[in-house]
Amino acid sequence: MILVREIDPADLALFDEWYDAFRAGAVAGRKAALVAGRETLGYSLRNPSPLKQRIAVGAFEDDRVLGGMLFEYRLTDNLDTVEVDIDVPAEHRRRGIGTALWQWAATRSAQLGRTIVQAELGVPCEPWAGAAFAERLGFQVEHVEEHLVVPLPYDDLRLDELRESVGRLDGYQLTSWAGVCPPEHQQAYADLHTAMDLDVPTGGMTRELVPWTVDKLEASEARIDRNYLALVTMAHTLDGRPAGYTLLYLPRADAEHAQQDDTLVLREHRGHKLGTHLKLANLEQLAKHRTTQRYLHTWTALSNAPMRKVNARFGFRPVEEHRELELRLPRLRPAARAVIVDEDERILLVRFEFDDGPLWATPGGGLEPGETVVEGLRRELVEEVGLRDFTDPPHLWHQEVVAEGHATGYDGVLNDYFLIRTAAFDPAGTLSAAELRAENVHAMKWWTRSELAAHKGRFAPRDLPALIDRLLTAGPPTTPTQLAL
Numbered sequence: 001m002i003l004v005r006e007i008d009p010a011d012l013a014l015f016d017e018w019y020d021a022f023r024a025g026a027v028a029g030r031k032a033a034l035v036a037g038r039e040t041l042g043y044s045l046r047n048p049s050p051l052k053q054r055i056a057v058g059a060f061e062d063d064r065v066l067g068g069m070l071f072e073y074r075l076t077d078n079l080d081t082v083e084v085d086i087d088v089p090a091e092h093r094r095r096g097i098g099t100a101l102w103q104w105a106a107t108r109s110a111q112l113g114r115t116i117v118q119a120e121l122g123v124p125c126e127p128w129a130g131a132a133f134a135e136r137l138g139f140q141v142e143h144v145e146e147h148l149v150v151p152l153p154y155d156d157l158r159l160d161e162l163r164e165s166v167g168r169l170d171g172y173q174l175t176s177w178a179g180v181c182p183p184e185h186q187q188a189y190a191d192l193h194t195a196m197d198l199d200v201p202t203g204g205m206t207r208e209l210v211p212w213t214v215d216k217l218e219a220s221e222a223r224i225d226r227n228y229l230a231l232v233t234m235a236h237t238l239d240g241r242p243a244g245y246t247l248l249y250l251p252r253a254d255a256e257h258a259q260q261d262d263t264l265v266l267r268e269h270r271g272h273k274l275g276t277h278l279k280l281a282n283l284e285q286l287a288k289h290r291t292t293q294r295y296l297h298t299w300t301a302l303s304n305a306p307m308r309k310v311n312a313r314f315g316f317r318p319v320e321e322h323r324e325l326e327l328r329l330p331r332l333r334p335a336a337r338a339v340i341v342d343e344d345e346r347i348l349l350v351r352f353e354f355d356d357g358p359l360w361a362t363p364g365g366g367l368e369p370g371e372t373v374v375e376g377l378r379r380e381l382v383e384e385v386g387l388r389d390f391t392d393p394p395h396l397w398h399q400e401v402v403a404e405g406h407a408t409g410y411d412g413v414l415n416d417y418f419l420i421r422t423a424a425f426d427p428a429g430t431l432s433a434a435e436l437r438a439e440n441v442h443a444m445k446w447w448t449r450s451e452l453a454a455h456k457g458r459f460a461p462r463d464l465p466a467l468i469d470r471l472l473t474a475g476p477p478t479t480p481t482q483l484a485l
Contacts, residue, residue: 001394002066002097002479004104006372007056009045014065018058022068025087030124032149032319034297039253040227041070049223051076057104059088059097067097071105073112078208081116082109086133096479098133103398103416103480110334110414111367116206117327122147124320134325143203143324145299146308148316152258152294154283158315166276172243172269174281176233178289180221185234188242190217192234196264201301205324227252229289233282235265235274243269246278248296250289258290260298263307275310332400332414333407336377337364339396339417340387342424342446345472348385349459351443358442361460362417363387363427365439366407373416381420384436385427385444393418394476399461399483415483419476461485 007018019038027033036044045054052074059067067088073081084105088097109117119139121130181189193212210216224230229252234245244265250258265274286296299322300307339362340348349360363384367376374392381387396419402412427444429436436442447455449472452465461467461483 001061001476002095002100003060003392003395004057004100005060005392007058007068009042009056012042014058015042015045015056017065018056018068021058021065021089021092022056022070022087024089025067026085028090030122030320032147032295032297033122034147034257034259037227037251037254040251043226044223047223051219055108057101059101066092066095067101069101069105071108073114077210078206080114081118081206082112082114083118083120085119093129099482100395100479102137103482106329106400107334107373107398107414107416109329110332111369111371113331115329115331117329118205119325119327121323121325122320123323131323137327139325139327140204141323142205142326143201143301145301145322145324146318147320147322148298148300148311149319150296150315150317152286152290152296154287154296155315159280159283162276162313163280166273166280169272169274169277171272172235172237172274172277174233174235174277176231176281176285178229178231178285180225180230181217181232186214186217188236189232189234189245190214192242192245192264192266193217193262195266196262199264199267200262201303203301203303203324205326224249231282231285231289233278233285235269235278237269242266244274244278246275246282248282248286250286250291250293255292256294258286258293258296260296263310275307276313279310279314330400330402330411332402332412333410334367334373334414335365335416336367336373336380337362337415337417338377338381338387338393338420339468339471340385340420340422341472342422344424344448346424346446346448347452347468348427348444348446350384350441351445352440353442354440357458359458359460360445360447360455360464362464363444364415374418377418382429383431384429384441386429387420387422387425387427390420390422393420395480396471396476397461397467397483398480399485401485403485416480417483419471 007014009015023035026035045056055071057069057071058065070085072083086098086101123131190212197209229250231248235243237243246263247261249261263275298316300311350363352359352361363381364377365380397417399415407413449469452468462485
């Protein structure tokens, strides 16, 4: 059985196992995949940013990690969005592991009240399994870039030809540095970052742009400097006004790869070959600081024809498409529910009374902010039926229902069902009868399989008798079954 749970990045052995699976899934079948290094990602997870939450999630079978997900969301802006990166090694695919990780992400997104899920995907060829998986989930491709690579060390002859062709730089001066930005350039550099965010093509991706301040710049660079050496060249006019910049990262713990990140020339300064001058100057820094890196990576939007021409002149060649995807989710109320089975294979159900009549359903209820699904399940069962002290239960079913009337203020409900086997008990939770009636709960009853099959009333899920019969006959599914209404 596949179980999905969060990874404690402070557990170094477990983190290493998770990282190995995550990385193996990310690089499989790709010639030039670029994945955050073990040290870099571990540091980020163990030292959370005040601006962004990152969670490592693993899919386990018998305490062995078979797949990984990085689940991220911003804390001060873009409060409707989450970012997911699901990676399963090739030998473990087609077993529902990616789907189980996605179900975890859908539930956590609902808990956070976030309805926009974003993802990035490297696609070296068609057909591509990751692209097909994302399409099945409903993701739409909103933006496409080329992922390009040039070998290192740089071809000196090519650079000499570029210097000769570009000519002399007139009317501007260049300033280069390695590491964090010198104080005297911080405001100009922050302003250029804001301009870059506004200028860079993003297609149809949902983005809330937040201007860069000196404080934001300092905080960002302090975190980045722990794992990357930033190489920056900035252009000024002769009277000191900023005109553009280029930024390159050398990972401190990656022997293979360097990353060409931003290159920006402000619109009023274009047409002077300033972008080429900036890149040439920064490549001189790269030659000084590079150690063993063999490849320089960059990404350019398909719509950015001028920068694609510049990259081609510098010898960059495309290796894959880099796609940005987005999925909009309905606003669902997340809940955890228990299929409680006693030693005689009876099932404990609760009776809800609604305007349209009674309904028998499994115990459980809505999650509170900050709870994991299992934490919410434990709380609900103590309150509702008085069940305590059970081990983390198998995840049976995942149900997303988009329909009016299922949860006030929501577009529908999201239920995760778990199997709990226990000795028979008399259900009596911490909530009083009056408190239960306020939540429409009016009775509780242990049901045999034959009683379920013979009952003419309503259940939730609708085909609960058949689901229970299948569960008790064949056992729990390997990965959670997706249920309809």
